[in-house]
Amino acid sequence: MTTTTARSLREPRILGLFDHHGILDRAAREAGRPHVPGPYRVDLLDELGFELKTIIPARDRLHRKVRDVVEHRSGVDVDMPLRAVTEAWRADVVFAMFERRAQFVSRLRRRGLRPYADRPFWAVTCWWAEELLHASERTRESIRRDIEGIDGLIVFSENQRSVFASIGVPESKVFPVAFGVDPDFYYPVPETKRRFQVFSAGVDRGRDFESLVAAARLVPEARFDIFTQPGRITEPLPGNVTLHAPVDIMAHRENLRSADLVVVPTHDLAYPTGQSVLLEASACGACVAVTSTEAMDQYIDDGVTALAMPLHDPSGMAEVIRQAHHDPGLRARIGAAARQTVVDRYSFRRMWAEIGALITGSGASRDS
Template structure:
């Protein structure tokens, strides 16, 4: 394909990702008919790319066969297999997330077309953590897959060092994580009010430290939304709630005087979704300072930094914020402005699109 011919049509991107009905070129229809993809990958269409998703498995027999095969092989194969025809016509294949890249990479390694002939890219959330702290076998499997990738998109620049240890640093592209700022917006405070709210179900949440901080601040009420068995024997000032729907989650963010995101120190930015969602809602938010989250923290201006695994330090930050409404208003307003400028999904996928266009033809 010549450069002149490529310029005449959009870059064709085979998208390997789970979704609930994203359709090719759906951006041409009315906004209410658009189906969002994970992390709003559908916004690649607005960047002028021809995003070609694979339809989700619908039939009961199809789903059963898929589950049996993928369980026995340990490889997410269904989307890549059904994408063979489109891969032959694609300019690039983009996996979302790591598990979608394993089979295309294995086929390339064995020089099996069409995946052997098309550039491969992947959005990675967990590989860096698994490279640093996984088993030797796990690390070797990631290295084999990463070696076949042309681009590895990550949401924090600190991950480059982990990929360097397996010889893949030159493939890594940092893009800022984003939020749907048109959905998460400031609004009149919801009732009843929540004094301090925390939410999350991923392994990166450090609710133990937060609960210890709550014991040190019995005058402050905490509402934590997570799995029912995640926290045992909470103090009287901590109320536990199960995970909620997205609309209720947004209401909870808007109802909170302070949103707290306590995390462990992982190689990838854990907690950034809730952090940015709360910031987009104009709420004062406190998050644990880690290397992976450094791009998203501006302590005292757009959010508040919490010390890692330090209940006393967390309690001090919470107590100061709860006692200072002016601080919360100032930080919340700056947070919303920062999201609009730097942390939208549109910016995320704009930068991905630019990197994909820059890929050399294979």
């Protein structure tokens, strides 16, 4: 039996390079050991017709110390790819999340070093496009060279194709995939007591809380509750705004269910910052108002599944928030449509089925 025939009789084997807390292989799961999800629920690949193999990040104190010294001096993450060499020989494809997990493998492949040079190599990129918009020519060239050693880039918004094209990356190498959440975890509970009129949450640099606070001053009849890290908002707050520290995932879900209106105010970045909260809240059946940007617009059907707010415009944001605050019927219609859209189009299972098919060449199609 040829190698090609043998592979066709089994599930495609994916070597995953990413941080996680101990994703279990099939045998361990079948033996009843506790389930541990991966980032963005990448562990679902192993339930969708693919065999996922992973490498546990360094845990031993001495191991971590040596790794940190080596990687600080080299400037790239080398520990995980080197420890994954045996699994790489067995893999049909190597898959990295995110940029820092891809760089060293890319450089090995560019030098023709096996086993990585003999395997297709794909990566999810979240931040390269934004970095390219502001980087020096030296950094842009370094990113371009790293991308040379990658067969395909997975991104979560269509607009990033043109950003990568600006450094000569062919559009055919960039594969936009719609992001997802877990609608079986984030789901509506209609009897949940409403505790928030206007709710917002987030800790990443893409949040435009400054504009939201300014908008809150213009809507004094509504209460605003913002969950973010201490010190993120330093300006004096109006009396209708309350700050809270971030909460765990269970409390976050309850907060989304308890909100009349969820607001996601963002800056204009190359990637769709804030899409997780948008989709989580939508899956919970909440009405969401979100800043309209080129990266985020593919996730928004304004007036149908969400309400679009103008960028860096407190007065325009206040108008959208005030309309939703005073119209419970509008909020209910948008929340119901948003929930259905997440179930149909933005689930983690759909996302990983598409990515798995793309990176293994097992039947996915896309626009060229």
